[in-house]
Amino acid sequence: MKSKYKHKPRIAVFKFASCDGCQLSLLDAEDELLGVAEAVNIAYFPEATRAMSKGPYDIGLVEGSITTYQDAQRIQEVRRQCKTLVTIGACATAGGIQALRNWKDVDEFIRVVYATPQFISTLKLSTPIAEHVPVDFELRGCPINKHQLIELIAATLAGRKPNVPSYSVCIECKRKANVCIAVTRGIPCLGPVTQAGCGALCPSYDRGCYGCYGPMESPNTAALTSQFRILGETDSQLARAFRGFNAWAWQFRRASEECERT
Amino acid sequence: MTGRGARTIRVDTLARVEGEGSLYIKLVGERVADVKLKIYEPPRFFEAFLRGRHFSEAPDITARICGICPIAYQMSAVHAIERALGVRIDLRFACFVDFFTVASGSRATPCMSTCCTRPISSAART
Numbered sequence: 001m002k003s004k005y006k007h008k009p010r011i012a013v014f015k016f017a018s019c020d021g022c023q024l025s026l027l028d029a030e031d032e033l034l035g036v037a038e039a040v041n042i043a044y045f046p047e048a049t050r051a052m053s054k055g056p057y058d059i060g061l062v063e064g065s066i067t068t069y070q071d072a073q074r075i076q077e078v079r080r081q082c083k084t085l086v087t088i089g090a091c092a093t094a095g096g097i098q099a100l101r102n103w104k105d106v107d108e109f110i111r112v113v114y115a116t117p118q119f120i121s122t123l124k125l126s127t128p129i130a131e132h133v134p135v136d137f138e139l140r141g142c143p144i145n146k147h148q149l150i151e152l153i154a155a156t157l158a159g160r161k162p163n164v165p166s167y168s169v170c171i172e173c174k175r176k177a178n179v180c181i182a183v184t185r186g187i188p189c190l191g192p193v194t195q196a197g198c199g200a201l202c203p204s205y206d207r208g209c210y211g212c213y214g215p216m217e218s219p220n221t222a223a224l225t226s227q228f229r230i231l232g233e234t235d236s237q238l239a240r241a242f243r244g245f246n247a248w249a250w251q252f253r254r255a256s257e258e259c260e261r262t
Numbered sequence: 263m264t265g266r267g268a269r270t271i272r273v274d275t276l277a278r279v280e281g282e283g284s285l286y287i288k289l290v291g292e293r294v295a296d297v298k299l300k301i302y303e304p305p306r307f308f309e310a311f312l313r314g315r316h317f318s319e320a321p322d323i324t325a326r327i328c329g330i331c332p333i334a335y336q337m338s339a340v341h342a343i344e345r346a347l348g349v350r351i352d353l354r355f356a357c358f359v360d361f362f363t364v365a366s367g368s369r370a371t372p373c374m375s376t377c378c379t380r381p382i383s384s385a386a387r388t
Contacts, residue, residue, distance in 0.1 A: 110307075
């Protein structure tokens, strides 16, 4: 990996409210991991190593959303410690599946789930990192694509923009020569409004896309919802389709709220 | 060391599990005098927001409880749905599901949470 840094750059991985899966993608990059370890100094990565060095760091990877007062404070300190801050995954970039609380009464959620609610402290909203601090790049996905993560690290080291496309899943289907399941079989598919990155995984197995990579750069959700209605989907089904792992991304948020209103 | 014959094992980050926490064990001689387990992972409320979803959406959602062992949660949701609907699964398919579950636990960084120790279905054992 080419590097713009004169020293071996120090990389740190931080976790907020999340499932650990996106940071695990770095460890899952088995073929590239030695190359990464050669190019960077893994200074703070609790999931991988007990050896933890203090900041500042050159590159910070942040997984997870902000859901507690303590985490809202901690992300400020993380931002101060990292020259380049990158968010990885749907939780960090859009609030994650836990953002479904944002339409509900979180106190009721606490009472329903926990036997001793007095021990639980949480914020009313689950919010993406960029709502709290400036973010240099957002890598999408639930989970992220490990090849995109390696490209992101390589690009950051080289001081260039990462080659991560913002077009839709449809482009990936076309490139794989998939027959469109929405057109030919009437399967509701979020592919036209969802950002590429998964390699059109679900449509390749005859399953509709369910939006893991969040909204593509200019999604026409209104046109897609009217097409879904022609396929016989109800408004409540449509609203739920957009209320997934990227429910709080504003384009999907607006689409689900419009479906609820009709 | 916190005194004569007493020592404390401190694990500030239990990092190989999803649902992060810390563990403190105080030993006096060979005797465990105190254990503190602190879970500082923020709550995410899967049990609450699954209400009102279509049952077919549950496996994809529960898979996101833990990214280290997603299959265990996904299969737990599948088993719950099968039980709720009274579905009996073909033995060959049940074996495949159990193979899938067990194989997912043999990754390089296995999650140590209890979900991974789910007993194999009775269908597959017979």
